Amino acid sequence: MTFKDKVLTACRNMGRRKVRSFLASLGVMVGILTIVVLISLASGVRQHINRQFESVGLDQIVIVPASGFSFPGRGGPAGRNTTGPNNKKIITPDDVARWKTWPGVIAVNPVISLPGSVNLELKWQDKTQSVRINEPLMRPGQALWTAKPEALAGNLELKDSGTIILSRGAARALGLEEGQLSGLSGQNVELVLRTSRNETKGFELKVQGISSELNTTVKVSTADCLAMKCWWFNNDNLLQTEGYDSVVVNCTDVSRAKELTSRFRGDGVQVQSLDIFVEMANRIVVTITIMLVML
Numbered sequence: 001m002t003f004k005d006k007v008l009t010a011c012r013n014m015g016r017r018k019v020r021s022f023l024a025s026l027g028v029m030v031g032i033l034t035i036v037v038l039i040s041l042a043s044g045v046r047q048h049i050n051r052q053f054e055s056v057g058l059d060q061i062v063i064v065p066a067s068g069f070s071f072p073g074r075g076g077p078a079g080r081n082t083t084g085p086n087n088k089k090i091i092t093p094d095d096v097a098r099w100k101t102w103p104g105v106i107a108v109n110p111v112i113s114l115p116g117s118v119n120l121e122l123k124w125q126d127k128t129q130s131v132r133i134n135e136p137l138m139r140p141g142q143a144l145w146t147a148k149p150e151a152l153a154g155n156l157e158l159k160d161s162g163t164i165i166l167s168r169g170a171a172r173a174l175g176l177e178e179g180q181l182s183g184l185s186g187q188n189v190e191l192v193l194r195t196s197r198n199e200t201k202g203f204e205l206k207v208q209g210i211s212s213e214l215n216t217t218v219k220v221s222t223a224d225c226l227a228m229k230c231w232w233f234n235n236d237n238l239l240q241t242e243g244y245d246s247v248v249v250n251c252t253d254v255s256r257a258k259e260l261t262s263r264f265r266g267d268g269v270q271v272q273s274l275d276i277f278v279e280m281a282n283r284i285v286v287t288i289t290i291m292l293v294m295l
Contacts, residue, residue, distance in 0.1 A: 059257045061249040062272040063264055065089055089268040090243030102263070104256035105249060111135060112225035113245040118232060122170060122218060123190040123202070129173040131191075133225070134217035154185035154209030161223035164189060164205035167213035181210050191218065193228055201231050 014021040066089045091110070100108045113135060114120075122131045149156065149167075156165055166189075171181050184207050192202045203224060211219075220228075222244075230238045249264075251257040264271045 059251040059254050061251065061257055061261060061264065063091065063247040063249060064245070064270045064272070065091060065243065066268050066270050090241075091245075091247055091269065092243050093239065095267070096244070096247060099247070099249065099264075102260065104252050104260055106252060107250040109248045109250075110222055110244040111246045111248060112222050112229055114225060114229055115232065117196070118228075119194040120218075121192040121194060122166075122174070123192060124174050124184070124187070127174045129170060129216060131170050131216050131218050134167070134213070134215075134219050149211040149213045152210045152212055153182040154207065156209045156211055156219075158208065158219060158221045161221050161227075162205060163208040163221065164191065164224075165209045165211060165219040166207060167211050167215055167217045169214045170216045170218055171210050173216050185209060191220065191228075193232060195232075201228075203228060 093110075096108050096110050099105060114133060120131050120133065122129045152168060154165075158165060166184070168181070171184055174184075176184060187207050188204055189207055190202045190204050192200050194200050205220065205224065226239060230236050235241070249260070251260055261271050
């Protein structure tokens with residue numbers, strides 16, 4: 001039997017059982033379409049994940065002391081637990097100054113974190129609102145899907161000290177309407193720390209800008225955070241004895257960030273990089289895709 005005869009025989013058999021042939025063909029088409037859709041969805045999700053991480057900055061590295069780092073949800077905001085055992089390595093101003101000279105480093109921004117037990121109140125005129133400080137940290141599990149906040153008034157670049165950036169939610173909580181937000185920029189507000197024994201300490205700050213964030217948060221400079229923390233622990237030499245709680249390093253590109261990661265670890269500190277989370281997310285997406293295709 002020639003190949004032509006085989007084709008003719010197959011066509012005649014398909015014509016005799018039209019319904020079964022149609023259902024078989026439909027099943028094949030549905031299977032192929034399902035595989036194509038799953039692969040396309042997985043590829044789209046992976047690209048979306050990469051874009052979101054890139055918008056945050058794959059060239060960004062977060063450095064924390066080698067021990068004593070606490071993550072959010074475990075007794076307070078991210079930062080070292082100063083009541084725990086002494087850290088083997090603290091991050092000093094000398095470390096920050098030295099890291100700034102390394103090739104491939106664009107900026108080194110130290111961070112001071114207030115303890116979770118600190119109660120913060122924002123006062124303006126006769127209004128008072130509880131707030132929390134928004135820290136510029138990458139953390140495992142932190143939401144990375146929100147867009148970068150925009151400036152509704154003023155600008156969002158903090159000066160060295162004496163200034164504060166309010167979120168839209170904090171400004172609205174003070175009783176301001178949307179059209180009144182720009183009027184708050186440049187005015188003085190008071191950020192009050194309150195202890196459990198009702199002891200208070202106020203810090204007068206000038207509003208530099210208002211961000212589009214809806215939560216009731218504020219941003220203050222590292223110098224102002226240090227002053228607040230020194231008062232809280234009644235220790236004016238806190239930076240010399242405890243060091244910075246973390247440091248955010250911006251590198252020239254992703255490849256340079258990978259190279260610097262091992263170099264920072266050689267300094268005895270703990271390093272977090274978003275590149276690790278991107279790789280893990282991509283692996284998870286690929287694994288799920290393979291499992292769905294096999295099913």
